[in-house]
Amino acid sequence: MLSRLSLVAACSLTACRMAGPNELVGTVHGGQDHPDGGAASGAPEELPTASRLANPNCGAAPPAAPSAVVDVPAGAFTMGCNPAVDEECRSDEDPGHDVALKAFRIDVTEVTQAQYYACVASGACLAPTCDWDPCGARANHPVVCVSRVDAIAYCTQQQKRLPTEAEWEKAARGTTGAKFPWGNDPVDCAHANLAGCMNGTEPVGSHPSGISPYGALDMAGNVVEWTADVYNPTYYVTSPLADPPGPAATPQYGSFVGRGGGWNSTEIWQRASARDDYEGTYFKKTFGIRCASDTAT
Numbered sequence: 001m002l003s004r005l006s007l008v009a010a011c012s013l014t015a016c017r018m019a020g021p022n023e024l025v026g027t028v029h030g031g032q033d034h035p036d037g038g039a040a041s042g043a044p045e046e047l048p049t050a051s052r053l054a055n056p057n058c059g060a061a062p063p064a065a066p067s068a069v070v071d072v073p074a075g076a077f078t079m080g081c082n083p084a085v086d087e088e089c090r091s092d093e094d095p096g097h098d099v100a101l102k103a104f105r106i107d108v109t110e111v112t113q114a115q116y117y118a119c120v121a122s123g124a125c126l127a128p129t130c131d132w133d134p135c136g137a138r139a140n141h142p143v144v145c146v147s148r149v150d151a152i153a154y155c156t157q158q159q160k161r162l163p164t165e166a167e168w169e170k171a172a173r174g175t176t177g178a179k180f181p182w183g184n185d186p187v188d189c190a191h192a193n194l195a196g197c198m199n200g201t202e203p204v205g206s207h208p209s210g211i212s213p214y215g216a217l218d219m220a221g222n223v224v225e226w227t228a229d230v231y232n233p234t235y236y237v238t239s240p241l242a243d244p245p246g247p248a249a250t251p252q253y254g255s256f257v258g259r260g261g262g263w264n265s266t267e268i269w270q271r272a273s274a275r276d277d278y279e280g281t282y283f284k285k286t287f288g289i290r291c292a293s294d295t296a297t
Contacts, residue, residue, distance in 0.1 A: 045130035045145065048281040052127045055120045058135035064114035066158065067107040070171070070215040071295060074103040077170045078177035080236050080273055086179045092233035093273045096177075099166050100242045103295040106163055106171045109142075109204035109217050110225065111289040116143035116154060124157040126150060129283040131201075140203040142223045142288035148256055148280035151226040155291035163292035165229040165275065166244050168259045171292075172220070173272035174213030180272055181212035181219040187270045192221030193263045194270055201263055201288075220270040223288030224262040224278075231257045231277030255279050262286035 044050060080096040081089035117134035119125035128145035131138070146154075148162075155161050163171070172181050182191055189197040191210040205217045212219050229246030232253045239247075247253070255277040261269030264286050268274065278287070 042282065042284060043130070046283050046285060048147075048279075048283075050129035050145075050283050052129055053132045055117065055127045056132075056135050058114075058117060064112060064118050064139075067109060067111065067115065067291065069105040069293070070108055072101075072104050072106060072167070072171050072214050074101065075175065076100045077173070077175045079166055079169055082177035082179070082273070085177065085184045086271060086273065088268050088271065089273065092275055093236070095236055096273075097236060097239075097241065099170075099239075099244060101166060101170055102243055104163070104167050104292055105295055106167065106214075106216055106292040107160075107290050108215060109290075110223055111143050111154060111291070112140050112204055113143045114139040116146070116289075119154050119157050122157065125153050131285055138201070141201045142204055142218075144201065144223055144285050144288050145283040146287065146289060147283055148226045148278075151289040154289055158291055160291035160293040162226055162228040163290065164244065164246060165227045165257045165259065167292055168219075168225070168227050168290075169272060171214055171216050172212050172260065176213075178213075178272060180210075180270060181216070182210050187220065187267050192218070192261070192270055194221045194261060195264055195266050197221075198263060219260050219272070221261060221265070222263055223260070224258040224265065224284070224286055225260045225288055225290045226278075226280075227257045227259055229257045231255050231275070233277075253277075258287065260290075262288075 076098045078096060079099045081093040082096050083089065113134040116125060120127050128143060130145040151162060178184055180187055187194060192207055193202045201222055207218065210220055211217055230249045230253060232247040235247045257275055258278045259275060261274065
């Protein structure tokens with residue numbers, strides 16, 4: 001693998017993506033290749049002005065069990081583009097580099113509607129704005145139509161937090177620099193719920209063949225997941241090589257990183273290194289939650 005210094009030098013001689021006039025605070029990269037079809041636009045129930053739905057009365061339904069977690073041990077992993085196995089990298093994944101992380105825990109699955117319902121019932125969370133059926137057939141589907149603030153509120157109520165972008169990627173691909181959570185085999189509907197498969201969410205954990213090296217499920221497909229990091233397309237050029245906290249928000253970059261392609265995402269967005277930016281106040285039908293926590297010492 002090339003050193004980060006040599007890749008940065010190469011980047012300076014090629015067309016590395018820089019911000020354009022439509023990439024200011026509160027906007028995202030549009031176009032047909034965006035993971036959720038363009039997070040800056042959507043149905044009325046997905047916009048920042050959308051109204052919250054009522055929380056239903058699930059009656060005598062048993063309480064949802066907390067998400068199981070997996071331990072990710074301390075150590076280094078390859079973050080960003082690994083050209084040895086991936087010819088589809090975008091410029092914001094460069095340069096690929098080794099990052100050392102402290103040990104942490106991450107949820108095995110995305111937060112379900114039933115789990116989120118319990119948080120709303122407790123008063124710690126606000127109800128989603130759409131696709132809300134926690135008492136019925138979608139109880140074990142991932143909760144969607146939640147903003148990043150909602151995601152933080154849920155994880156906080158669980159005494160957890162959102163994963164950093166680096167934590168998310170290590171949990172997804174392990175230490176081998178694999179292209180996908182399951183390795184380098186091509187993505188298909190057996191491995192992940194992506195565009196062309198179900199046209200909507202599935203119950204969490206429906207694709208055991210897509211399991212990550214640490215045992216996390218649905219790290220590709222089903223829903224895009226909020227992370228703790230502000231998005232900056234050139235962050236990897238100068239990011240710390242140990243426990244990177246993510247860049248600071250600036251007048252140019254103030255949106256947030258979403259990871260793990262969703263049910264409306266094409267193949268390129270299911271890659272473990274794929275990253276893109278999203279305005280945190282939207283309530284997208286393709287967005288959900290996965291929490292992380294520190295490992296007790």
